[in-house]
Amino acid sequence: MGKIVANGINTHYQRMDAKGVDPLSAPTVVFIHGLGTDSLASFYLTLAAPVAAAGINVIAYDLRGHGRSDCPDTGYTFQHFVDDLCALLDVLAMRGPVHLVGNSFGGTVAFGHAFARPWQVASIVSIESEPPTQPWSARMRQAMDYMAEQLSTEQTFVDLEAQNGAHHAKLARKAAAKLYSTTMVADLPEGRLMSAEDLRTLPTPVLHILGGEGLQGEDPHALERALSNCRTVVLAGQDHSVLVDAHRKVRELLIPWVRGIHTDVPWINAAADARALTAEHVA
Amino acid sequence: MTTTEASRDVVFAEIAGMLRKVLAELGVDDVEITELTSFNEDLELESIDLVTLTALATDHWGEPVNLAEFLADKDLDEVIALKVGDLVDFVVAALARAGG
Numbered sequence: 001m002g003k004i005v006a007n008g009i010n011t012h013y014q015r016m017d018a019k020g021v022d023p024l025s026a027p028t029v030v031f032i033h034g035l036g037t038d039s040l041a042s043f044y045l046t047l048a049a050p051v052a053a054a055g056i057n058v059i060a061y062d063l064r065g066h067g068r069s070d071c072p073d074t075g076y077t078f079q080h081f082v083d084d085l086c087a088l089l090d091v092l093a094m095r096g097p098v099h100l101v102g103n104s105f106g107g108t109v110a111f112g113h114a115f116a117r118p119w120q121v122a123s124i125v126s127i128e129s130e131p132p133t134q135p136w137s138a139r140m141r142q143a144m145d146y147m148a149e150q151l152s153t154e155q156t157f158v159d160l161e162a163q164n165g166a167h168h169a170k171l172a173r174k175a176a177a178k179l180y181s182t183t184m185v186a187d188l189p190e191g192r193l194m195s196a197e198d199l200r201t202l203p204t205p206v207l208h209i210l211g212g213e214g215l216q217g218e219d220p221h222a223l224e225r226a227l228s229n230c231r232t233v234v235l236a237g238q239d240h241s242v243l244v245d246a247h248r249k250v251r252e253l254l255i256p257w258v259r260g261i262h263t264d265v266p267w268i269n270a271a272a273d274a275r276a277l278t279a280e281h282v283a
Numbered sequence: 284m285t286t287t288e289a290s291r292d293v294v295f296a297e298i299a300g301m302l303r304k305v306l307a308e309l310g311v312d313d314v315e316i317t318e319l320t321s322f323n324e325d326l327e328l329e330s331i332d333l334v335t336l337t338a339l340a341t342d343h344w345g346e347p348v349n350l351a352e353f354l355a356d357k358d359l360d361e362v363i364a365l366k367v368g369d370l371v372d373f374v375v376a377a378l379a380r381a382g383g
């Protein structure tokens with residue numbers, strides 16, 4: 001628990017071992033949070049304890065530029081975040097396939113990692129998220145430009161404070177400061193994108209959790225059609241904040257999903273055995 | 284002073300010490316902390332700082348004091364509105380259940 005260097009980034013992470021079972025034989029979930037004001041807290045303070053109590057190991061970490069991880073001036077392409085996750089799993093010596101649970105941008109990182117290292121990923125739980133495709137990249141570019149413009153005006157923070165309180169406005173100011181002091185806005189949409197064929201042939205089982213009024217409300221089953229092994233659950237009355245606002249419901253979906261995924265699929269075990277992961281980290 | 288009051292005072296002092304440690308890392312010193320002090324409004328702590336507090340609590344008291352479990356039962360807005368006294372209540376009860 002604490003800090004570990006992965007891909008050159010001093011990464012804040014927290015770990016909670018599975019309770020009531022031998023952690024070495026329990027499945028492991030890796031929680032990946034979203035952008036902006038988010039941090040590992042949105043998963044750690046909601047899902048971590050009940051998931052560990054259900055006999056599942058938990059790892060959560062702060063993305064570069066977020067929470068208590070390093071915030072370098074440059075290096076914020078989507079690919080950097082995927083490479084960070086790859087490196088983190090290596091330095092934590094995760095030898096078996098893990099379940100990646102990603103919220104919003106965190107889910108996109110999860111898909112990117114499954115695309116790069118399918119043998120390391122037992123499943124993806126995608127919460128209000130989507131894979132890194134060309135349309136995603138284009139939408140992300142628009143969203144980052146829009147956010148940068150909005151956060152450059154004082155009125156935005158005044159409105160935020162009136163609507164959501166001083167705490168949220170303060171967090172937004174901090175996020176804005178990071179946007180302007182780093183290359184995040186220009187970098188984020190760049191990286192190794194997935195084609196339609198890549199989506200179709202991705203072997204990873206996916207549980208896709210959406211808010212009925214979230215970002216994909218108009219076509220909630222689009223991802224199911226694009227992937228070969230995807231199940232969608234829409235939580236009515238929820239929006240993009242479904243993880244935080246409906247964390248008990250998310251937990252009720254996540255725990256049986258992870259327990260039910262069988263990782264004794266021959267191609268996963270054979271590939272994992274063939275790749276001896278070494279743990280090298282510099283404190 | 285009863286045993287429970289003594290324990291409560293000790294637990295409060297320990298939680299206050301942990302909070303001062305978290306605040307010191309944020310460059311904040313010399314803050315008054317009472318049981319009525321709220322984490323967000325008074326101390327301006329964010330949810331990520333509460334994660335640090337959960338780790339400090341488990342390191343100090345061990346598994347019986349699982350702050351993350353306590354906090355997971357609440358909505359995030361309730362968590363941000365918590366006061367030091369709420370945490371003291373939880374720790375005292377958890378230690379009593381564990382026989383400590």
